[in-house]
Amino acid sequence: MTIKQGDTLPTGSFMTMTENGPTPVSTDELFGGKTVALFSLPGAFTPTCSAKHLPGYKEQAQALHDKGVDTIACTSVNDVFVLHAWEKDQGSHGDIQMLADGNATFVKALGLDFDGSAFGMGTRGQRFSALVKDGVVTHLNVEEPGEFRVSSAEYLLEQL
Numbered sequence: 001m002t003i004k005q006g007d008t009l010p011t012g013s014f015m016t017m018t019e020n021g022p023t024p025v026s027t028d029e030l031f032g033g034k035t036v037a038l039f040s041l042p043g044a045f046t047p048t049c050s051a052k053h054l055p056g057y058k059e060q061a062q063a064l065h066d067k068g069v070d071t072i073a074c075t076s077v078n079d080v081f082v083l084h085a086w087e088k089d090q091g092s093h094g095d096i097q098m099l100a101d102g103n104a105t106f107v108k109a110l111g112l113d114f115d116g117s118a119f120g121m122g123t124r125g126q127r128f129s130a131l132v133k134d135g136v137v138t139h140l141n142v143e144e145p146g147e148f149r150v151s152s153a154e155y156l157l158e159q160l
Contacts, residue, residue, distance in 0.1 A: 002111035005140050009132060010109040014075065014099035017084035027106075030099070031135040034070040039129040039151055040107060043121060044078045044086035048148050053127070054090050060153035061095040067160040069131075075099040075106060077113075077124045101125065112142065129156045 003009070009031055013024045030036065039057060041049040057064075057072055064072055072095065076083060080100040087098050099106075107113040107125035116124040129151040131139040139159050141150035149155060 002142075003137060003140065005137055007137050009135050009137065010106070012106050012109060014101055014106065015080035016098060016100065017080050017087075022080045025099070027135070030071070030073065030097075031132050033134055035068050035134075036071045036073055036132045037064050037069045037129070037153075037156060038073050038075065038132055039153075039156075040075045040112065040125040041127050041151075042076070042116065042124045044076055044082050045089070048127075049076075050086075050090065052148055053151065054086075054092060054096065056153040058090065058092045058095050060157055063157055064153065064160075067157065069160075071097055073097040073099050075101050075125065077101050077104045077107060077122075114145075127151045129153075131156065131159070 013026045079102045083098040104123045112126045127143040129141045
């Protein structure tokens, strides 16, 4: 079953890079008592993700915070090392928290995974954005395959 507006996020964890190396962080730590703009993309260093999706959230970070967002978080079915390298490449450290979902556990629990095997990518997460308040999804915007519109920072901002 696919998660929908009004649902509570499933419990689980991600890997994040800290000054001490890869560190797990739980969904309770990430979303508990906070308003989080969460977006998912198929993969770090991929064309649309690198040219539009992540840069849009970086550019709109202050506007999102001004609308009450505590944390902006990006998740992808990549390992923590790839996401950390991409964060450096994109200059997004401090603006966007990178959440590695290396085994696709989180996106599978959301029902928002897809099979990218035809493109040599294996299981990936669909492109989406969500506003999450204290662990509850208040807005959910899932892209149609191959599209990039409703998961953008600008679209999410219009909803706030």
